[in-house]
Amino acid sequence: MYSVTLADQTDFDGWRHAARQLALAGVKPGDVRFSVVGQTAEDLFENASSLLPEPPAGAEFTVPREVVKRLEQVIHHRDPDRFSFMYRLLLRVSREKNLLRIASDPDIQRLERMEKSIRRDAHKMHAFVRFRKIDVAGEEWFVAWFEPEHYIAEREAGFFRARFTGMKWTILTPWRSISWDGADITVMPGASKEDAPADDAAEDLWRTYFTSIFNPARLKVKAMQAEMPKKYWRNLPEAPLIPGMIAGAGKAAEEMVARAPTLSAPHHARIQEQYWEPKKMGGMAEEEIAATLDALEKQAEGCRRCPLWKDATQTVFGEGPRDADVVFVGEQPGDQEDLAGKPFVGPAGQMFNATLEEVGIDRQRVYVTNAVKHFKFEPRGKRRIHSKPNSGEVQACRWWLDQELTLIQPKLTVALGATALTALSGKTMPVTKNRRQIVTTESGLRVFVTVHPSFLLRIPDKETAARERRLFAEDLAAVRDLMNAA
């Protein structure tokens, strides 16, 4: 039987040295007793040797670094049996590969529980320390009394230093006290509650806040106590108010409900008149036919001709010169267009712009718009997956496209993809068959047919993508030639 006496409650180096010697000598966990200086009760094991065994020559003892780190944390737990537990675990880890990964093992479960309990205690310390301000030689000094569950005060000094760097402070606890004077952390012996200041004027303000922020109609006492256990209450200046708040909550909530609605506040009518009445005027009814593109755009902002407005951010109207010779029509705005409120600004738009530039078409000279003016999508977590507008939606949105074209009177329109072609021609037509051709619609509109640039972005194969991209550029070059010829 061996007896090991550690220098204090968190003497990890002492424990580590002893544990190593014992492990090298092959001492079983049941044959060691750990204690802390000054805390040894009467010695039950009179035969125990306080001398550590001499390890056999050439003996080796290795464990993963991880276990050492984790045991160094666990030594802060208040469980008096922890030193023996740590030794037992150390021996098991040295023998059983991957033991630390096996969370279902009872010892690992215990280790994780202890770690969790320490983390929680540290978290509660960060939360529930309450400083009181005192004057030390003409300077502000903040002092707190706190009772952690485990031996963590010293280990948490870093947190408070990083947070309250610009303050001078002291946290007193029963085991250790820590202090920061603006330059150094000092660790001092434990203290008692009487050593801390008794009051701080700011606490009245804090209690006022605590009472006012509470909503008596939502009493959830258990939820509060789960997170703020009663053991912490005795050092919280707001806690003495809690019983009264709970007791009065029912009555306070009933009173709110019972109170009859009152007349509007005196200033209400004046506010309505000053701020809101003027704004209720104006606005154009949709049925009136807009005389300009600007007026049309304004009308389209409130479009509810199909349900797509419900999920989209905004109407994305066409953009470009009001008298453009060429109008490009795409399918619908995408994620980026929906946010920006402008057509062709997302990835497909960038591809489109790059190709325009490549073939020498100035985007400033052409008008770009979409067949459908709200983004249709399916939410997938943090992404929106584009979904194709159905024929009803395309049909509903032609109301706007037709007026855009009537007001602009372009010489040529370019249908980018099938949806645009349907919207422009009024019937379903295959893009591939009519590609790079001009279709004349019943209303006499000339429609040049090509693919939608987003199609180019979806081709996984590099070679095919490059070829399609060339074809698209050739299409736009043909449009350029038509523009120049006109």
Add this chain to the structure above:
Amino acid sequence: MEKLAILSDAAKYDASCASSGSTKRNSLATGGIGSTTGAGICHSYAPDGRCISLLKILLTNFCIYDCAYCINRSSSNVRRARFTVQEVVYLTLDFYKRNYIEGLFLSSGIIRSPDETMMQLVEVARQLRVTHRFAGYIHLKTIPDCDPLLLEEAGRFADRLSINVELPTDDGVSRLAPEKRPAEIRKAMGNLRMKIEEKSEPTLRTKRKERFAPGGQSTQMIIGADAANDDTILKTSARLYSSYHLKRVYYSAFSPIPDAKSSLPLIQPPLMREHRLYQADWLMRFYGFEQNEILAGQSDGMLDLAVDPKLAWALANRQRFPVDVNRGDRESLLRVPGLGTKAVAKILQVRRYRTLRLEDVGRLCQSVNKVRPFITALDWQPGGLTDSPSLKARMTPQPAQLSLF
């Protein structure tokens, strides 16, 4: 002190108090005060079970809007008050130095114009950050129609910005908040997402990221003030998360307010419904559920109040169970009632070395009784339990316990 009472009372109907999700920082280099750890810290809890992490106040509760559900609406007879910028700054610092709070959540009634109101909010944040080298958490409520330049300033000083959608549907908003324009709220959230994304790219010149609301944006919906059902609410959430990359959508059970408008339900706030919505929200964000799966088969579009939405889904989709804990993939394990994301991660790790028995699963999760009917393990087959008609009754907590929420 009376001002503080009025202006914190006026702010308590905003559910968010989170101080999490921002970047880590401290005061070691600046010699100021304040730090953020990434995870939030709740410094106290009120008896309503809500965490008190931030000093949550309004700059003023004067407001030109008349939103029926709001205690500060222009027609309300509530007492009015107004803080100066200085007062808020010093109150924040005084509270922070005593470790009462993680930081400030500042909102305001709208006075005169959105720009003027926003300017004052930004000024509080600026003084805290610049004048007082305050590195704690700052959450600013953003006024939808304000100048983009002010928004830019706000993002530079704040950890989180939020714009409340208020109600699940636009119709609800136009009925209860006639002066608010849902279209503007959406655009503002869209703008915010674009700004956050733009600033998360390193700038060309300095190769450094500019600071812009590192804690992202969030929003709040009031539950139970209008007739929208849970399906509609969750659809709206799914839309908001995907469209504006929100960090959080907060659900706030409509709570009777003093001096309420007669058009509103004066009932106990539907706290259990709010709780179930949060659970469903979690399923969408962390458990791989699609919004339309959660309520599939529930004809009234409402979440079951008696059991949590994951259990409700499992009971309605028993053909998917039992899942073998030793073979099932992560996605299927996440669907098992009683297995959280942490338990699933542990199961996946442990089973690389050991074949799990029921007892092992018990050590990895909170309650093996909840899990048991839905899994198989080395020594466990649920047999007829999975399909037993009485399963729901067995798994439903006693009604008496429900009142805890």
